[in-house]
Amino acid sequence: MKHGNTRFLIVGLGLMGGSYAKALSERGYAVDGIDIDSTTIDYALKHGYIQRGGIVNEVSLITDADVIISCVYPRTCVNWILENQKYMKSGAYLSDISGVKANVVEPIQTSLRKDLEFVPAHPMCGRELRGVVYANTEMIKGANFILTPTEKNSEEAVSFFVEFAKELGFGKISRLTCEEHDRMIAYVSQLTHAIAVSLMNASENPQINEYTGDSFRDLTRIAKINEQMWSELFIGNKQNLIREIDAFQMELSSLKQAIEDEDYAELKEKFIQSTQRRIQFDR
């Protein structure tokens, strides 16, 4: 990246924040960290993920930062940035990892100091695990990275984060508007989680692991779900998600009808279409 002595501040040393800190530190960047939990900070310091750490709004860490990345849940992200922007260095860059953009980007961009710049981002990687102890740079490798800049963003700042993503090992780096992102994420990520959770909750059968093949395991891997974060993401993208759930349910009802009608031809047509699309999707 452009500035060799760029000082990073990671706010929220969870799975993602911890992994960012680890990845940056491994590449020789100066990284500080902020968290609400002192055990987390101790762990991150001990493992060399951060050089300095502080609780919540350790002012000196904020003041020193050239780049601040919020790795906390959406609502906390907005609050923390707006409450602590008064401590930030003029010209500092900000970014985030929020899984929905609608209720995060606009509130921030509207009230942000004019000499700060917030470039929204969404790293498309994660694990069902929580906390800095699971920080890992492997999950970043080759993962998709999405930037959702607005008219308030400069090309310079956006380019910085493109480089940031490449440096950390992300694969495809895309740009979408916030609206495009939220529409897309409703389908590729939120709907899938809604499905996995509903599948898991649809049956009480406690012995199923004796009978299952891989398909059940695959479909419910993400049924182990961080309830705080995902309730914020779901409700934060309500209209898009409901639309996607409706579209999916309609498709499933159509499949059910074909089974009801014992319509082999119709069923096969659906299976063939599904197969063709999945083949196209494969890397």
Place this chain on the structure above:
Amino acid sequence: MKHGNTRFLIVGLGLMGGSYAKALSERGYAVDGIDIDSTTIDYALKHGYIQRGGIVNEVSLITDADVIISCVYPRTCVNWILENQKYMKSGAYLSDISGVKANVVEPIQTSLRKDLEFVPAHPMCGRELRGVVYANTEMIKGANFILTPTEKNSEEAVSFFVEFAKELGFGKISRLTCEEHDRMIAYVSQLTHAIAVSLMNASENPQINEYTGDSFRDLTRIAKINEQMWSELFIGNKQNLIREIDAFQMELSSLKQAIEDEDYAELKEKFIQSTQRRIQFDR
């Protein structure tokens, strides 16, 4: 297994049949094969999966067999066994791999010669690939194996297939009635395929692979689906599957309602329940 010189006949050298043949041959058993396609037979002979091969109803292969395993689709399975039982050796054991039992087991058990015994089975493993060229014994290792014996089955024959499964490397071996099996399979396997297909078909977006994380990939792995086999399985287990689709749809609608109502508490409750169940499910 009990008889060192047991001669196996595999009917249908597809992915599963080919894998069975390969696994048995590797362990030194005498294995013959029958298929409708001569290229398949040549391949299996060439790779040592079978010692002798023949098309469809090669009588000498059927007559010589002590154990005949039908690895063809459900409807073909019933037809082939009933049409060719006249060639079978007295005391021969038969089995299958059908993914639904309702429209397979009863038709066979009702009309089977009294001196033959059919022990229905369902190996819970597979890949989205078809054909003997993909035969692999790895997918068998540790997979679940289900037997669905009826009152027409002897303990001796059932024990034989328990040993068979252990010998080939299956993991947990369970016994269910045909009804229990079909109810269970509707949830753990058929519903998951119905979901994956519907998810894949719900959107035309051709660029999604640039934006997706692992969840979409996980949920649609099985969207590449063998349309002949799966239309038979779905319609063959129609009532159970429709019931499971309905239960799943109801759960998903309830989730949708919680989003609509912006009911954080309700959403979190669903997520926590899902997480707890998934943790219990983990090996």
